[in-house]
Amino acid sequence: MSAFASKSMLAVVTLAGALGLGGCATKSYVREQIEPVSQRVGVLETRLQETDGTAKSALAAAQAAAGQAQNNSQRLDQLGSRVDGVEQRLTVQEQKRAKRPRH
Structure with missing residues (x-):
C-alpha cells in the first residue's frame, strides 16, 4: 500500500470515528x-x-x-294495587246505594 493510500485511509477512519462519536448524547x-x-x-x-375518581363517583x-x-x-305498583282495591270497594258501595229503595 502506498503512503498516500495509508494517509487517506487514516483520514477516512478518523473522520468516520469523529462523526460516529459526535452523535452520542x-x-x-x-x-x-x-x-x-x-x-x-x-x-x-x-x-x-x-377524572377516574369523578367517573367512579358518578357511577x-x-x-x-x-x-x-x-x-x-315497586312502591308505586303497591300503591296502584291499593288504589284499585279502594276503587272497587267504592264501586260496590255505590252500586248498593243505587239498588236501595228510597223512602
Missing part, C-alpha cells in the same frame, strides 16, 4: 430533553386520576339512583 442532555415531556406526562396522569351515584328508582317503582 450525554445523560444530562437526555434528561434536559426528557424533563418537559416527563412533566407533561405527570400532569396528564394526575388529571387522569382525577356510584347513578347506581344509587337506579336502586332508588326501582324501589320507587
Whole structure:
C-alpha cells in the first residue's frame, strides 16, 4: 500500500470515528430533553386520576339512583294495587246505594 493510500485511509477512519462519536448524547442532555415531556406526562396522569375518581363517583351515584328508582317503582305498583282495591270497594258501595229503595 502506498503512503498516500495509508494517509487517506487514516483520514477516512478518523473522520468516520469523529462523526460516529459526535452523535452520542450525554445523560444530562437526555434528561434536559426528557424533563418537559416527563412533566407533561405527570400532569396528564394526575388529571387522569382525577377524572377516574369523578367517573367512579358518578357511577356510584347513578347506581344509587337506579336502586332508588326501582324501589320507587315497586312502591308505586303497591300503591296502584291499593288504589284499585279502594276503587272497587267504592264501586260496590255505590252500586248498593243505587239498588236501595228510597223512602
